[in-house]
Every structure is written in C-alpha cells, then in structure tokens.
Amino acid sequence: MQTNELDKHSKVPLYKQLKLLLMRYIEENLSEGDSLPIETEIEKLYGVSRATVRKTIDELVSDGIVKRIQGKGTFVQSKKIVQTAGTITSWTEEMRLKGKKIHTENTLLVEMEPSRKISEELKLAPNEKVICLKRTRFADGEPIAIMINYLRAKFVPGFIEEGLQKESLYETLEEGYNIRLKKADERIQARSATDLEAIELRIPPQSALLHLTRVSYLTDGTPFELVEMSNRGDRYHYHIELDGRNKLKSF
Missing domain, CATH: 1.10.10.10 (Winged helix-like DNA-binding domain superfamily/Winged helix DNA-binding domain)
Structure with missing residues (x-):
C-alpha cells in the first residue's frame, strides 16, 4: 500500500x-x-x-x-463514485478530488427557446432564451453521467461563440463572467435509463439511473441555471450529512 x-x-x-x-x-x-x-x-x-x-x-x-x-x-463493499451533497461543487471538481481522470464526449452547445418546464424553473421573462450545454462525462475512461446545463443566455453573452473554455463549466463561469452561485435546490430520483441514455452510458436498456435536477441561484437570489443529470446507478452514490433533530418547543 x-x-x-x-x-x-x-x-x-x-x-x-x-x-x-x-x-x-x-x-x-x-x-x-x-x-x-x-x-x-x-x-x-x-x-x-x-x-x-x-x-x-x-x-x-x-x-x-x-x-x-x-x-x-x-x-x-462498493466502488461507486460518491457525490457529497450539501455544497455546490462541479462534477469536474468532485472527480478531481477523487483522483479520477476525466474527459467529455458528445458535447452539444446551442441557444434555444426554453420549454415550459425550463421557463418555470428559471422564472424566465417572455421571449427570454437559454443556452443548452449537453455532455457525456467520463471518469477513468468509463461513461458515468449525461449532463445537461440550461443557462440564462442574457447573463453569458458570447458564450456560444467562445464555447466551454475549461473542463469545468463553473470555472468558466467564474473566470469568464464573474458568476458565482450562492445556493441551489436539488432533487434526486431513481428511474430507468431510456434506450438513448443506455447507448450513451454503455449500459443495458432499462438500467437504474440516479436522476438529479438542480436549480442554481446567483448571489442576489436570481435563478440562473437548471441542471438535468442522469448518473449510472451502478457507479454513483450520494452522501448527505444531516444535522440532529431540532427540539420542539412545548406550549
């Protein structure tokens, strides 16, 4: 050792x-x-x-x-990748901390009209557009997650032309646009992989996924980003630390 x-x-x-x-x-x-x-x-x-x-x-x-x-x-017992919930960290940062060699494939970067769901999650104004960044993320040569980030386009002018300057989106946002995220709301659910997801992640159809939905907010509380990430259930594990129960007051 x-x-x-x-x-x-x-x-x-x-x-x-x-x-x-x-x-x-x-x-x-x-x-x-x-x-x-x-x-x-x-x-x-x-x-x-x-x-x-x-x-x-x-x-x-x-x-x-x-x-x-x-x-x-x-x-x-398990060699799953552990994602620690409770702080806003990029996928790239998490993998680097764990000593993983990372790379990205199947990158798609477009400006688009948002769906109703995206508009509601980000509280968009009428006719406001978003930038969609879709990637398949690999750790040590193995596909681990399909990640889709929807960013409010008006906060990142020139992003389509410049592209992703670093492996980490959050590093690009911090260094290129001085955008720092203050908080995020995150939801996690288990579901089966679609046929397309199974192909991209190189897993059998209907394999278990951990699907994460996150809305991230700027320092002034403005919703800025919606993340949809599908993680392989056989390679991903979430760790959440909880504080003790609050003592109820007696009346």
Missing part, C-alpha cells in the same frame, strides 16, 4: 484527506470483497492517530464503500 503526504497545515481535516487517499487506493488496487489494511497499519503509513483512522473508516462505512465484519476486518 503506497502512501501520499497528508497536509497537516491544511484547513481540510486530516480524516477527510485520508478518506480521499483511501478511496483512491480502493479504486486503483482493490476489488469488491477485498480487505482493507488493518487500522494500525494505516495509522503508521499515514502518520495519523488511531482516532483519525477510525473516523475515516466510519465515513467510508457510512458511504457504503466498505463494511466491517466483527472479528474479521474491513472489506470493500
């Missing part, structure tokens, strides 16, 4: 850094059912405390990536 240097001066907690390294190690070296090194070995390899190792393993268990078997050890 090879080790990488942890940055003990980083603002990112050690257990989260260690989690990313272990996820990369699992992806590159282990198969489902293989055992993870024991905690004392991980502790020595990375120079961290036993508490840090245990918190990291706890997170991997919570994400469904590994499972503990009493008296036997910790074993790989």
Whole structure:
C-alpha cells in the first residue's frame, strides 16, 4: 500500500484527506470483497492517530464503500463514485478530488427557446432564451453521467461563440463572467435509463439511473441555471450529512 503526504497545515481535516487517499487506493488496487489494511497499519503509513483512522473508516462505512465484519476486518463493499451533497461543487471538481481522470464526449452547445418546464424553473421573462450545454462525462475512461446545463443566455453573452473554455463549466463561469452561485435546490430520483441514455452510458436498456435536477441561484437570489443529470446507478452514490433533530418547543 503506497502512501501520499497528508497536509497537516491544511484547513481540510486530516480524516477527510485520508478518506480521499483511501478511496483512491480502493479504486486503483482493490476489488469488491477485498480487505482493507488493518487500522494500525494505516495509522503508521499515514502518520495519523488511531482516532483519525477510525473516523475515516466510519465515513467510508457510512458511504457504503466498505463494511466491517466483527472479528474479521474491513472489506470493500462498493466502488461507486460518491457525490457529497450539501455544497455546490462541479462534477469536474468532485472527480478531481477523487483522483479520477476525466474527459467529455458528445458535447452539444446551442441557444434555444426554453420549454415550459425550463421557463418555470428559471422564472424566465417572455421571449427570454437559454443556452443548452449537453455532455457525456467520463471518469477513468468509463461513461458515468449525461449532463445537461440550461443557462440564462442574457447573463453569458458570447458564450456560444467562445464555447466551454475549461473542463469545468463553473470555472468558466467564474473566470469568464464573474458568476458565482450562492445556493441551489436539488432533487434526486431513481428511474430507468431510456434506450438513448443506455447507448450513451454503455449500459443495458432499462438500467437504474440516479436522476438529479438542480436549480442554481446567483448571489442576489436570481435563478440562473437548471441542471438535468442522469448518473449510472451502478457507479454513483450520494452522501448527505444531516444535522440532529431540532427540539420542539412545548406550549
């Protein structure tokens, strides 16, 4: 098991850094059912405390990536890509953090009249147009997701002519248009792949998908972007952290 240097001066907690390294190690070296090194070995390899190792393993268990078997050890349960919900991050950023090699195919970029659904989601004015960016996203050579972004055209003049300047749309928006997203509403549902989606994602027809719909807002609260993303159910996993229940007041 090879080790990488942890940055003990980083603002990112050690257990989260260690989690990313272990996820990369699992992806590159282990198969489902293989055992993870024991905690004392991980502790020595990375120079961290036993508490840090245990918190990291706890997170991997919570994400469904590994499972503990009493008296036997910790074993790989799934090699799905984990998407952490709760913050606005680009797909590209998520994959980079996980050490994935990414590329994009089947890119379509057009300006179009919005459908009624798009108009309602983005609260568009009459005759307002949107830019549609459709892509098939690959991680380590494997198609993982079909992503369609609808952007309000009036906020990104020249986008059609300039095209996507970076692999990450959000980096292009931030650097080229000084557009930063303040918040987003996201909905996730399970459904079966259409025949076309199955072909693009190279999966059997009617395979399970995790379909995400997101509306992103500018810093002043204006709805700016609608995202429709279809993720392979066999390769994608969402992780959501929830706070404790609020205590109800008695009257």
